[in-house]
Amino acid sequence: MEATAEKLKTCSCGHDRKSPLVVRRNKYTFWGNIGLFTGISVKPIHIRYQCVKCNEIFDETTDPGELNKYLM
Numbered sequence: 001m002e003a004t005a006e007k008l009k010t011c012s013c014g015h016d017r018k019s020p021l022v023v024r025r026n027k028y029t030f031w032g033n034i035g036l037f038t039g040i041s042v043k044p045i046h047i048r049y050q051c052v053k054c055n056e057i058f059d060e061t062t063d064p065g066e067l068n069k070y071l072m
């Protein structure tokens, strides 16, 4: 009946994860951090989305498909 899965979460001031005012906070494993340090490609294990306007962390994902996009 409702398509909630398609709807992106938004922060208090109404930005979703695709907004230019939203930054990604990638979280890596311990070894991931070391990889980043040495320039190896690392996939984050967890991404949080934070609005730079209201500073609210309003969304997060651990979806592998999404995480693959942010391979560093």
Ligand SMILES: [Zn+2]
Pocket (backbone or CB within 6 Å): 011, 012, 013, 014, 015, 051, 052, 053, 054, 055, 056
């Ligand atoms: Zn906001």
